Amino acid sequence: MLYYLVLYVRLALYKTHKKDISQTHPVTVIICARDEAANLAKNLPGSLLQQYRTTHEIIVVNDNSFDDSKYVLEELQRQFRQLNIVELKQEAKLIPGKKFPLSIGIKAAKYEIVLLTDADCVPASELWIDKMQQTFDDDTEIVLGYGAFHKTKGLLNKLVRWETFHTALQYFSYALAGIPYMGVGRNLSYKKTIFFRHKGFSAHNHIPSGDDDLFINMAATKTNTKINIDKDAFTLSAPVKTWSQWKKQKQRHYSTGKYYKPKHKFLLGAYSFSQFVFYPLLAASLIFYCWQLALIVFGVRFLIQAIVLYPAMKKLNEQDLYPAFLFFDIWMFFYYLIFAASIVKKPKQSWK
Known part of the structure; x- marks a missing residue:
């Protein structure tokens, strides 16, 4: 309940402050792709057709592809x-992993602000570049965006989008609290200066994943990081279609968590632990202790979640998940069971 009342309420109450003076900056969009011919043909025009009046470029790093990516790009x-x-x-x-091609793309970028996305992502609007770069000012070096998934039918789609929302609820709220710890490569922007100041990904080059969250965990501070939750600044991706694909995807992500800063590991771990043990302890309390008191605790927690989650979901355009949030909350117990092994399991060496 403390996490909801102290941290997550920050996103629920967050209001975007409009600048008195709007400034535009030259921007380099960077997309790394390996054997992504179909996705490039489908999604890349969304980045190329942006309405942006200031100088910008789109760099696609074609990383040793064997398909027709080269011809699609040409x-x-x-x-x-x-x-x-x-x-x-x-x-x-x-x-x-992806760190080498991304580093090459950043080095090749002509402009100070780089905006990152993936080949399987498409901007939610033609104002994506404009909206993301508007967040920068002299003190801001990192902007965290939201990488959403297309809404389709089926339980898996809802579980994928719930997990994506839940992760965003955490990293946006932590950033608003002055303790930013991650971003997602589907929609992330930072300045080349901070990339080179931290010597790129050299601190964790040996880890296949983490080109987004580990770099942000290392480089983000209370004063240099902002969020952008403008719906025009979202990106959209096609969600995985099978449970096995999703499991592999999440295992790769969670394999990097053990490299976070100690304070982030403690805060994230304590929340996950409290979430994991809540329902088993609730069941035990109902059976072996005082069921009236147990129901009061559950009711208060449920009410706090209901009050905080709806405005947060609405801000990220995921409000269709709200009626089933109790189901998703219970699902997290099984989610942690499924992915617990990913914390210690050695990740796959290839990024594709």
Whole structure:
């Protein structure tokens, strides 16, 4: 209940402050792709057709693809002058994952502000670049955006979107509390200056994943990080279609959590533990202790969640999940059981 009342309520109550003076900055959008010909043909035009009046470029790092990515990109480059292609033809054997191609893309960027997304993502609007860059000012070096998933039918889609919302509820709220700890590579922006000041991903090059959350965990501070939850600044991705794909995806993400700063590991771990033990202890209290008191505790917790979750969901356009939030909350007990092994399991070395 303390996490909801002290942390998560910050996102629920958050209001975007409009700037008195709107300034536009040159922006480099960077997309890393490996064997993503179909996704590039489908999604890349969404980045290329942005309504942005200031100088910008789109860099696609084609990382050793064996499919038709090269030809798809060359055809799009004929139509859009702002598209620049970086072809990688050699593997970085000692740097597994996406970090090497992303580093190459950042080094090739012409402009100070880089905006990151993935090949399977499409901007939610033609104002994505404009809205994200508006968050920057002289003190801001990192902007955390929301990478949503398309809404489709089925239980898996709802569970994927709930987990995505729940993660965003955490990292946005922590950032608003002055203790930012992660961002998602589907929608993330920072300045090249901070990337080079921290020597890129050198501190965790040996870890296949973490190009987004581990870098932000290392570089983000109370004063240099802001969030952007404007719906025009979202990106949208196609969710996984099978349970096994989702499990692999989440295992890769959770394998990086053990490298977070101690204070973040403690806060996140304590919350997960409290969430995990709540329902078993509730059941035990109902059976072996005082069922009236147990129901009062459950009711107060439920009410606090209901009050905080709806405005937070509405801000992230996930309010259709609200009627079933109790089901999703109970589901988290099983979620932690399924993915607990990911904390100690060695992650896959390839990013694709």
